[in-house]
Amino acid sequence: MKKVKALILTTAGTNCDYESQAALQLCGASADRVHINVLLEKKDEILNYDILVFPGGFSYGDDIASGKILANEVKNKMGGVLQKFALSKRPVIGICNGFQVLVKMGLLPSVREFCQTSTLSYNDSGKFECRWVYLKTMKNIDGVSKCLWTRNLPEIISLPVAHGEGKFIVRDKDILDMLKNNEQIAFKYCSKDGSEADYPLNPNGSIEQIAGISNDFGNVFGLMPHPERYVFALQHPARQGYDGKFGWGKIIFQNAVDYVKG
């Protein structure tokens, strides 16, 4: 069977590329870290890949606003081929700064419309927050996640967050209604028993405790928490996980790899 190929897009200030690569490799994919300057020389090569990752970091120092410059660069210089990639239903993930990039170019929440309708603003606490949080995996009445990345997860998992601008907000109520009606909310911050969480368990003050969203098909996924930092049980503060060895973040990457395999 052919090897699943992932592209991890890097630029000045990217800094979660190595662990994202390791996570995908652990799930049996090959993963290339590719600098945007290199990719722009041969944009169509992106279509030779099965999975696209916008990793965490501080792209271009998060000058102006987090992820904004990279979002504009990608959209203006290779928006067409990126949209084609996403419309072909291949998995795309934006983690932390990558999530900020996805919403700021508008690939989320709608790939087809491809315009910005939501953003990630400054945390309510007014400071950078590095901590573990509980997340509720959103599922439909049949118990299935619409987002292909969050399938097969228990109802509540924990992941680390590390950001200063993670408060998810939308342009207007219509957008929020759309996210709800189309089951595009993939993760919500919650307390240990799944109930609504206040600070610090909701680390940024996101509306509706939103931690991650997908497009309406469920292949494009953006989230503030870092699944790539929890692929081994050892990485959890109390060393919990599954199969005595792995962390729940691994399932997220495994889902994408398995989806490509079909």
Added chain:
Amino acid sequence: MKLKTTHCKEIDILNLSDKELLDLSKNNVLSLSLEEMKTIQDYYKNLKRNPTDIEIETIAQTWSEHCKHKTLTGIIDYLEISPQKKIHKQYNNLLKETIFKATMELKKKWCLSVFEDNAGIIDFDDKNAIAFKVETHNHPSALEPYGGSATGIGGVIRDILGVGLGAKPLANTDVFCFGKPNTPPKKVPNGMHHPKRIIGGVVSGVRDYGNRMGIPTVNGSVYFDDGYMANPLVFCGTMGIIPKNKIAKKTRAGDLVLVAGGRTGRDGIHGATFSSVELNKESDVSAVQIGNPIVEKKVLDAMLKARDLNLYRAVTDCGAGGLSSAVGELGENTGVEIDLKKVPLKYDGLRAWEIWISEAQERMVFAVPPKNKEKIIEIFAKENVEAVFIGVFTKDKKLKISYDGDLIADMDMSFLHKGVPKITRRAICEIKNEFEQKTIKMNSSEILKSLKKVLEDLNVCSKEWIIRQYDHEVQGQTIIKPLQGNNIEVSGPGDAAVIFPYTVVKGTKKAIVLSNGLNPEYGKINAYKMAASAIEEAIRNAVCVGGNIEKISLLDNFCWGNTDKEEILGSLIRAAKACYDFSKSFSIPFISGKDSLHNEYSIGQKKYSIPPALLISAMGVIENVSNTLTMPFKKEKNKVFILGLTRNELGGSVFSKINSIKDGVVPNVYPKESKPIMKKIYQAINKSLIESCHDISDGGLAAAVSEMAFSAGIGVKIDIDKVKIKGKMSPAEILFSQSNGRFVVEVDAKNEKKFRSLFKGTVFSQVGLTGGKDVVFESVKNKIKVMENPKKLMSSWQKTLQDI
């Protein structure tokens, strides 16, 4: 070729009197002594010409205390007076005769590079080594806290990029000494920043630089004392990993000089020499550098690619002294010719000497074989990094600098690097006897009140406000984190951090432990014991999480007051002597270090030196990452043991400070007792006989046990009468003594027998059981029963610095 003065100035030195020489040094922030100025005068008398401005600046940078460590490597005439005897001794090179000597005598095969490169390097596995360095950036942080600390961390990261042919940074550490945040504004010296302003700025600086670099800040501590109000201490450390075949570097004649990264501007002029000047309200902020972490991140990404393609033969960073130090260092054994006109500038208008000594940030200098000229530029260009060739290494052992075709400096490398005259300094140390305090009698409620005050104390309380602003988990490898809890809602202070470098070394099981020890409070009474305690504390912390004392290395960072004063230099010698003694007795080598010896500030006419601070940082290799531990208790009904002997050692303790207790013996270190315990803890962890382990230090066993309980969210019951003590001690003394060499460990009942037999021959006792809803300390003998809910203890610990 003759020197021309179109782009430089001739400095008249040949005919100056002693007074005029000193004025020249002072007016130009050269920080050179009369003897040094005269040596320079003689050198130019021989050449029968005056120096140019750029030449004299080059000498001042190269000979600065910051770069040359003249005090630690100079001659010291030392007198030690104790009530019993007088010792007179001469040191010809204090560093070589103490710290470095211990390392040489210990001859550890796994030490790969010590005290020579930009960082110390030890063995990690067959193919890889790890490097560690801690730097200070005190003066800049006093004047411009944000920029000072940001460039402090930026600078030490570049030390790691510039060690060998470049290491990949895996973790940062930071330790700060500040004035107290609640200091009344009236008490802050005129012209100085309020401690709160300094704290906020320093923390933000480290946060913004470290987070943007994508390097987790995983270990550190913060120490508050009025003595650091006008002169804070900012220690920044970085640990990195490097392939073993990339450790050696050697410049060859004919190699090209490449400068890559940030552009050169007027920031950071005289940073190296300014660090040797006392701080006062006139201190010049332009000596502080300006940082840009994204430029450094790009340099990091690009240079590791170039390294792996073997495109250069040597590299070093531009730190103190800027290009003058970096180029001078790489060309010391060859010679070098530089054309300063080629250096990319931030803006026009810099004089040649300013370009040469500017400490503008994010610059690295490489020695590149001509055949790789195009390839290396291409690699840097791909990452949007500016890289420009500015000269060539020669074989004449001369430093020649030109600007626009005019020669403006021509000097011998040997004079520059070996010409600094050795100066004899005098040092004196008077050792006083320490006396036990009057027996402390406290009832149960007084003890509980003290326990809460200890947990609330600035030097014990949670540093969560700082720690959570640092991305301590980026790279995904921080498997033992700075704050530890059995679930997300609780936390306690971890002893050490563990990095599992699985993204760099595929398939590895090994990990790296980082820890530190620092206690300036002891140093106010006894510098020798302060150093000994800091060494043992750093080692103990590493042992708690699973470190193996056979594979731990140390760094020293001395921050002292004005060592021109005999008694201040005397205490430094005592501390250095302790470093030798305990490095030897624990058989744990120092691999690198740094000193900052002019931490003095003036208010009006009066001068103040800081309380001396010796930071010991430890780095060790852990064989199996699975055999590591966090500090919270793991479950109820487990047995709690204390390993090690509790002595009546309350001198310099947190308890004595908050209760204003005079006298008290400062904790000593007893390697014959503690070393076997530390070895056995390592064995016990590897045999899974221990569930949790925590070091006893600030706040004594009462604080340590409380921390283990509240970070677990469970209670514990301790029988004070079962603690092994020396002599007679009251319950309060037992609970709050800060004797070294002790650990609290949790043992599952099923392992008790094996555990006891393993520790046979050491001092230990079972003192209690985990579980119940309260933390209880009881002495039936003394009718003492202290009880409190762990949540309430946690809130005492958390509230002090919740929001600054």
